[in-house]
Amino acid sequence: MNASPNPELDFEIRASGAAVPADQRAQMLVAPGFGSVFTDHMATIRWSEEDGWHDARIEPYGPITLDPAAAVFHYGQEIFEGLKAYTQADGSVATFRPHANAARFNRSAARLAMPELPESLFVRAIELLVAQDRAWVPTADGHSLYLRPFMIATQIGLGVSKPSSQHLFTLIASPVSGYFGGKVRPVTVWLSEDYTRAAPGGTGEAKCGGNYAAAFAGQQQALDHGCDQVVWLDAAERRYVEEMGGMNIFFVYGSGADARIMTPATSGSLLHGMTRDSLLKLGPDLGVPAYESKISVADWRAGCASGEISEVFACGTAAVITPIGAVRSAEGEWVIGDGSAGLVTNMLRDELVGIQYGRKPDRYGWMHPLR
Ligand code: COI
Numbered sequence: 001m002n003a004s005p006n007p008e009l010d011f012e013i014r015a016s017g018a019a020v021p022a023d024q025r026a027q028m029l030v031a032p033g034f035g036s037v038f039t040d041h042m043a044t045i046r047w048s049e050e051d052g053w054h055d056a057r058i059e060p061y062g063p064i065t066l067d068p069a070a071a072v073f074h075y076g077q078e079i080f081e082g083l084k085a086y087t088q089a090d091g092s093v094a095t096f097r098p099h100a101n102a103a104r105f106n107r108s109a110a111r112l113a114m115p116e117l118p119e120s121l122f123v124r125a126i127e128l129l130v131a132q133d134r135a136w137v138p139t140a141d142g143h144s145l146y147l148r149p150f151m152i153a154t155q156i157g158l159g160v161s162k163p164s165s166q167h168l169f170t171l172i173a174s175p176v177s178g179y180f181g182g183k184v185r186p187v188t189v190w191l192s193e194d195y196t197r198a199a200p201g202g203t204g205e206a207k208c209g210g211n212y213a214a215a216f217a218g219q220q221q222a223l224d225h226g227c228d229q230v231v232w233l234d235a236a237e238r239r240y241v242e243e244m245g246g247m248n249i250f251f252v253y254g255s256g257a258d259a260r261i262m263t264p265a266t267s268g269s270l271l272h273g274m275t276r277d278s279l280l281k282l283g284p285d286l287g288v289p290a291y292e293s294k295i296s297v298a299d300w301r302a303g304c305a306s307g308e309i310s311e312v313f314a315c316g317t318a319a320v321i322t323p324i325g326a327v328r329s330a331e332g333e334w335v336i337g338d339g340s341a342g343l344v345t346n347m348l349r350d351e352l353v354g355i356q357y358g359r360k361p362d363r364y365g366w367m368h369p370l371r
Contacts, residue, residue, distance in 0.1 A: 016060035039133035077153035088358030113163035186325025190222035199235035204269035247316035248276040265292035311342030
């Protein structure tokens, strides 16, 4: 579905009369964790077949009232994004590659037969919400404001003969520290052989809630086996590594001047992550060639045993760059390198995070200043 021609829609600002008091907010910002603290406001924009995008607002954060027969409850027509705003070294606030998120949001929308949102509206919603809730942008080292735009189908009715004719776009914001707890620590992963995440022609490339709903059974198995996250294999042969939980995955081959990084190629079933894409550019500029290919579980295990694979890490907006220390599966367990974060992982993380927090030059024009 095409975007309606309303990219310059004005937002109505409705300030909250019940904003969290400053001392309480400061307390909530000390150790926010991931995704459990929310700011005072949210952005909403409605869409209907008749009016296109309309009724754009910044309004108090709060429950959304929907008819129980709204399409999203029954058929899961929902998409989302994740990006962050960072306090910069000079005290200003900036976000990372918001236009790339807007473009991916629209690719997800197209796959789920939902209306595309003009990129300028997507970015404007972010600018206005962060300006309104500026006091919630964390300043502590490694903390940030996680932005979660999403869209749900709101048409009332249980028929499935056509996609919903009404949708609600919402943007909420959540101050966060680490996704896997306070410090960066290597995670242990479980290889899912019972379930797969995405098949060719399915929705694997889209960032839609349904992909995550279908992943929880595998994630629960990972937890039951004492692991942090599940690793997905390809649906056709169950041999090749695709993704880890809601994150992409990179393999470091060789070490020192010979180090190079490889990530599974996107073949329609895995997410085009912003961090993944950024590392494919950053790696070569730091002297670490980067490429997309494929790797089987057998080669992963053999590569770790021979030392050819020296490090493996996961990456995503939420997880940033997280080292993987060990792998478990029904067939056994193996350790990657010495099980701790490797030099290449740390170097890439420092560079990426340095750019995001304005401590290193933004050679790529990735940072988008906010107020
Ligand atoms: C992100 O990295 O922004 C994600 O979407 C992962 C999330 C599902 C926790």
